[in-house]
Amino acid sequence: MTAIFFLVFAAFAVFCAINLVVQTHPIASALSLIGVMGSLAVLYLQLGGEFIAAAQVIVYAGAIMVLFVFVIMLLNAGAEGATFQVSRFVKYFGIFLLVGFLGLISFIIQGAMPKTDGVLFGAFQGTSLDVGRKLFTTYLLPFEVTSVLILIAIVGAIVLARKEV
Amino acid sequence: MNFFIISLIKVAVVAFVLLTTLAYLQWIERKVIAHVQLRVGPYRVGPHGLLQPLADVVKLITKEGLIPSHVNKVFYLMAPFVAVTLALISISVIPFGPQITIGPVTTWMQLTDLRIGILFVLAVSSIGVYGVALGGWASNNKYSLLGGLRSSAQMISYELPMALAVAAPLLLANTLSFRDMVNYQSGYWLGFIPRWNLFPEIVGFIVFLIASFAETNRVPFDLPEAENELVAGFHTEYSSMNFAAFFMAEYANMVTVTAVATLLFLGGWQPPFPAPYSDVVPILVFAIAGLIALFHGLHPARRMDKFTLPATALVFLGIAAIFGLSLFVPVLNSILMALFWFCGKILFLLFVFIWVRATLPRFRYDQLMRFAWTFLFPLAMINLLATGLIVALTTK
Numbered sequence: 001m002t003a004i005f006f007l008v009f010a011a012f013a014v015f016c017a018i019n020l021v022v023q024t025h026p027i028a029s030a031l032s033l034i035g036v037m038g039s040l041a042v043l044y045l046q047l048g049g050e051f052i053a054a055a056q057v058i059v060y061a062g063a064i065m066v067l068f069v070f071v072i073m074l075l076n077a078g079a080e081g082a083t084f085q086v087s088r089f090v091k092y093f094g095i096f097l098l099v100g101f102l103g104l105i106s107f108i109i110q111g112a113m114p115k116t117d118g119v120l121f122g123a124f125q126g127t128s129l130d131v132g133r134k135l136f137t138t139y140l141l142p143f144e145v146t147s148v149l150i151l152i153a154i155v156g157a158i159v160l161a162r163k164e165v
Numbered sequence: 166m167n168f169f170i171i172s173l174i175k176v177a178v179v180a181f182v183l184l185t186t187l188a189y190l191q192w193i194e195r196k197v198i199a200h201v202q203l204r205v206g207p208y209r210v211g212p213h214g215l216l217q218p219l220a221d222v223v224k225l226i227t228k229e230g231l232i233p234s235h236v237n238k239v240f241y242l243m244a245p246f247v248a249v250t251l252a253l254i255s256i257s258v259i260p261f262g263p264q265i266t267i268g269p270v271t272t273w274m275q276l277t278d279l280r281i282g283i284l285f286v287l288a289v290s291s292i293g294v295y296g297v298a299l300g301g302w303a304s305n306n307k308y309s310l311l312g313g314l315r316s317s318a319q320m321i322s323y324e325l326p327m328a329l330a331v332a333a334p335l336l337l338a339n340t341l342s343f344r345d346m347v348n349y350q351s352g353y354w355l356g357f358i359p360r361w362n363l364f365p366e367i368v369g370f371i372v373f374l375i376a377s378f379a380e381t382n383r384v385p386f387d388l389p390e391a392e393n394e395l396v397a398g399f400h401t402e403y404s405s406m407n408f409a410a411f412f413m414a415e416y417a418n419m420v421t422v423t424a425v426a427t428l429l430f431l432g433g434w435q436p437p438f439p440a441p442y443s444d445v446v447p448i449l450v451f452a453i454a455g456l457i458a459l460f461h462g463l464h465p466a467r468r469m470d471k472f473t474l475p476a477t478a479l480v481f482l483g484i485a486a487i488f489g490l491s492l493f494v495p496v497l498n499s500i501l502m503a504l505f506w507f508c509g510k511i512l513f514l515l516f517v518f519i520w521v522r523a524t525l526p527r528f529r530y531d532q533l534m535r536f537a538w539t540f541l542f543p544l545a546m547i548n549l550l551a552t553g554l555i556v557a558l559t560t561k
Contacts, residue, residue: 027240027302034295054284062291063321066298070317073302073310128281128341 002046009046013039026072030065037061049126171272179276183256187416188218194519201523212473222409230405233304240303245403245410248296252417255289258282259424260343262434262503267496274503275344282343283335286425287328290380294320296414297382297389301399312398315530316389319379322537323386327376329545333369333552334362334429347433357439361432365555368548370430372541374517377422379537381415384522388530423514431510434503444498447488447505455481 016035023029037060045053086094135143192207192214199206207214232238262274279285294317301313335341338349352360363370379386390398400411427433436443455478461467462474488505491497528536 027299031240031295031299034292038292050279050281051284054281054288057288058284058291062288062294063324066291066294066317066321069295069298069302070314073298073314128284 006043006046009039009042013043027069030068030072033068034061034065037065044126047126051128051131052126167270171270172276175272175276179256183253183417183420186420187413188222190416190419190515191221191412192218193515194522197516197519198523201520212470212476225406225409228405230407233402235305236402237303237305240299241402242407244296244300244303245407245414246296247299248293248414249410249417251289251293251296252414252421255286255421256417256424258285258343259421259428260347260433261507262500265496265500273344274500278342278344281341283331283341283346283425283429286421287324287331290418290421291320291324293414293418296411297399300403300411301389304399304402306402308395308397309399309401312389312395312401316382316399319382319386319388319533319537322534323376323379323541326372326537326541326545327380329542329549330369330373330376331425331429333366333549336549336552336556337362337365343428343433346428347435350432351435353439359432359435359437361430361435361437363430363432366430366548366552368544369552370426372545372548373426373430374514375541376537377426378518378521379533381418381422381518383415383419383518385525385528386533387527388533391527419515419518420511423511423518426514427507427510434507436502436506443506444492444502447502448485451481451485451488455479455485 013036016032016039020029020032020036023032037056041053041056041061044050044056195217196206196214207217210216210220232241257276258279260273260275260278264271264273297316298313301309301311301316304310334346338346340346340349350359350361354360358364378384382389389395390400392398395401400408403411436446438446458474458478458481462471462478467474488501491501
């Protein structure tokens with residue numbers, strides 16, 4: 001059962017990721033990205049990282065992507081036309097060559113990596129209790145530093161965007 | 166296999182009850198607002214307009230589903246689907262009552278209990294904005310687009326105080342599961358004050374309620390569909406069932422939000438009085454309502470419609486009799502009492518939603534944003550910090 005769910009959502013994630021690049025309209029691309037994030041959240045959930053899954057949906061799909069979509073709608077960006085001509089060779093052989101190239105790379109990387117056991121479904125201990133405890137003890141300093149970093153970024157964006165009065 | 170059958174039955178029951186409730190919520194809203202404004206409201210279809218929701222459904226289904234020629238068709242058709250799906254899905258983690266045993270079957274009155282149930286509801290509600298935003302954008306209409314943009318800005322802004330208000334009771338109960346949350350709130354202080362989170366978290370409750378008005382796009386925060394500025398806002402270009410889907414999503418969101426408020430702050434299905442007294446309350450409520458209806462229905466001054474009120478009275482007295490009988494059947498009693506108190510609290514909060522709609526005018530857009538960021542957000546933050554301090558001082 002878990003294997004079936006894994007296959008379905010992994011395939012959906014890959015499909016959305018490809019769709020994200022292929023689509024010409026920014027809104028369609030943004031929605032595909034939300035699809036990728038949603039299916040990633042399901043994969044986290046299957047591994048047992050329930051808090052990470054919920055945070056993924058709330059933060060990425062729910063907050064960041066809403067802002068993306070918001071900005072795209074405000075700018076009213078239209079669909080992009082085809083800006084370059086594709087040669088006949090690329091049109092007919094490109095996709096096969098690309099797949100072959102990526103397959104070769106992944107084969108080499110897999111050979112170079114040390115052999116490990118496969119990941120088990122639900123083996124990862126990621127309850128909100130564990131995550132919270134780690135966040136407030138071991139990783140307290142990086143967590144706080146990151147939040148200050150984000151604050152600086154926000155202030156910087158406001159300074160840059162502000163018009164002189 | 167047994168698990169699947171029980172789950173299927175529960176899903177069927179919950180879906181049927183939820184959809185009927187959504188249809189009748191609209192009738193209740195129209196009636197309540199009408200009575201606030203000294204009108205009678207829907208009165209033609211069926212006795213006291215009781216069949217009005219049915220007539221509305223038939224009307225909306227049989228209308229032509231017009232697709233304007235200038236819209237982005239895929240997203241235009243996807244938006245109401247997204248809105249209504251995400252609005253209905255949250256009900257799956259809401260518990261309606263305690264564990265019950267019917268014959269050989271022992272089950273919880275809940276579709277499923279997630280350890281992160283509260284986060285699940287927050288996650289679903291945070292992506293619920295896409296329905297409105299997409300619908301507004303895909304309609305290719307300036308009014309719709311403005312409605313969609315307003316809605317996304319408003320929902321992002323009010324999500325913060327809402328999440329902070331939710332976090333405070335989580336700190337008290339130390340759990341993310343709705344079931345444990347309600348169990349934490351059982352029992353009484355000094356023997357009669359219920360241990361609901363409402364009393365230590367009254368500020369959090371008010372913040373949550375205000376934020377939930379904005380999250381569900383209800384008056385006084387219904388800027389996305391402000392009809393004096395934006396025609397009808399994000400659903401200007403929608404008709405027929407597509408329009409009905411947005412409408413249904415709004416009511417479903419209302420039900421979800423009130424259910425979450427009940428579970429987090431009002432003790433879920435825990436009665437406000439200790440058991441021997443609280444068991445008598447529903448009998449008294451329904452019996453008195455029935456007697457009042459009977460008195461008015463049979464009053465000689467009443468010339469028209471001598472049938473509806475006595476019939477309603479008989480139904481109410483029958484319900485009172487069922488509650489009375491259930492005192493002698495423990496299984497039935499545990500189900501009915503939990504349902505009575507849970508539904509009672511939800512209906513009360515829904516009434517507050519409708520009441521506010523009938524009473525308050527709409528905010529201006531800058532007022533809405535300033536209220537969220539300069540008042541509600543700091544207030545929720547202070548409430549959370551104070552709760553954290555108290556929890557840190559009282560636990561070892």
